[in-house]
Amino acid sequence: MAYNILVVDDSMPMRAVIKKVIKASGFNVGELHEACDGKQALEILDGHWLDLVLTDYNMPGMDGLEFLKQMKTNDSMNEIPVVMITTEGSGQRVEEFMRHGAAAYIKKPFTPEVIKSKLNQILGEPENGQSSHDTSDEDLDF
Amino acid sequence: MDNQAMIQAMKTSISEVLEEMFFMPIDFISSADDTMGIEKNQKKVVVKLDFSGPHAGHFLLITPRSLADSITADFLGTSARNLSEEQVYGTVLEMINMLAGNTLSKYDQRAVYNLQIPKLVPMDSMDAAESDASEYFDVHIETLACRMIMKLVVNN
Numbered sequence: 348m349a350y351n352i353l354v355v356d357d358s359m360p361m362r363a364v365i366k367k368v369i370k371a372s373g374f375n376v377g378e379l380h381e382a383c384d385g386k387q388a389l390e391i392l393d394g395h396w397l398d399l400v401l402t403d404y405n406m407p408g409m410d411g412l413e414f415l416k417q418m419k420t421n422d423s424m425n426e427i428p429v430v431m432i433t434t435e436g437s438g439q440r441v442e443e444f445m446r447h448g449a450a451a452y453i454k455k456p457f458t459p460e461v462i463k464s465k466l467n468q469i470l471g472e473p474e475n476g477q478s479s480h481d482t483s484d485e486d487l488d489f
Numbered sequence: 490m491d492n493q494a495m496i497q498a499m500k501t502s503i504s505e506v507l508e509e510m511f512f513m514p515i516d517f518i519s520s521a522d523d524t525m526g527i528e529k530n531q532k533k534v535v536v537k538l539d540f541s542g543p544h545a546g547h548f549l550l551i552t553p554r555s556l557a558d559s560i561t562a563d564f565l566g567t568s569a570r571n572l573s574e575e576q577v578y579g580t581v582l583e584m585i586n587m588l589a590g591n592t593l594s595k596y597d598q599r600a601v602y603n604l605q606i607p608k609l610v611p612m613d614s615m616d617a618a619e620s621d622a623s624e625y626f627d628v629h630i631e632t633l634a635c636r637m638i639m640k641l642v643v644n645n
Contacts, residue, residue, distance in 0.1 A: 434590025
C-alpha cells in the first residue's frame, strides 16, 4: 500500500528535510505533498486523499492549531491523522494539540528516528518485503 | 527573570539544536574572551524572533554568511554552490525558531510563550532594539568554521 502524505511548514528547508526523512523511512510513499501554511494545506486536502498530515504549529496566516481544528470539523478530512511538529514544548500547548485531535506530537529538534517512529506508530510498521529506501544518493543525516 | 537559569537554558538549547538537528559540534566562549567576534565588515545573516508571554522580548541570531551557507548545505544535503537565498535564509530562520522555542520551554516548561514568525533584520536595527531592554543576554558560539552569536533581549 502506498501512503499519501502532506507536510505543512512555512520553512522550505524544514519541509525538504522532513520529506527526505519520510522517503528514507522504509514506507511505500505514494504522493508526498507540501504546503507553506494551513490555508494551502486545506486546499490540497480538498483535492487529494491523504493518509497522514505532519504540520508545524507556528506559521503565518493560518497556524497549525487552527488548521487542525478546521480539519477536524470537516467530514471529508477529520479521520486523517495529524502529527504536530513544533518547537512549542509547554505542557499546556501539547495538551491543546491533543485535545483538538492531534494523533501525535514531535518536538523540534528531532532526529530521523523520531519521525520514523511516529510513522510506525500511526501507519504501522513498513510492510514485509519493503526494504529501506535506497539512500545511496541521499544522506539520512539530513 | 532568573538570569543564570536563562543563560543555562540558552546554552542547553543551542547545544541540543545545533548538534542534534544541524550536526554542528560547538563550544561556548565568553563574550569577554571573544576578541575576534564577528568582524564588522563580514557579510552576515541576522534573524530575529519576537515573543510574548510571562516575559516579552526578542531573540537575535547573528551568523556569518559563509557559515550560514555551510550549515544550509549540510542541512539540505546539497552543495553550497547551488544554494538559493531562500534556502539559506530559510535555514537560519528555522534555526532561530528552534532555538527560541527550546530556550523558553527549558527556562520554564509550564509557561506558555507566544512566538512570532522569525524574520530577517538589517544590522542597523539591532542596536535600537537593545537600547530599551531591561535585560540582555548573549551567548557566543564557536563552531569548527567560525563564530556565531545568539542574543536575548527582554523588554522593560
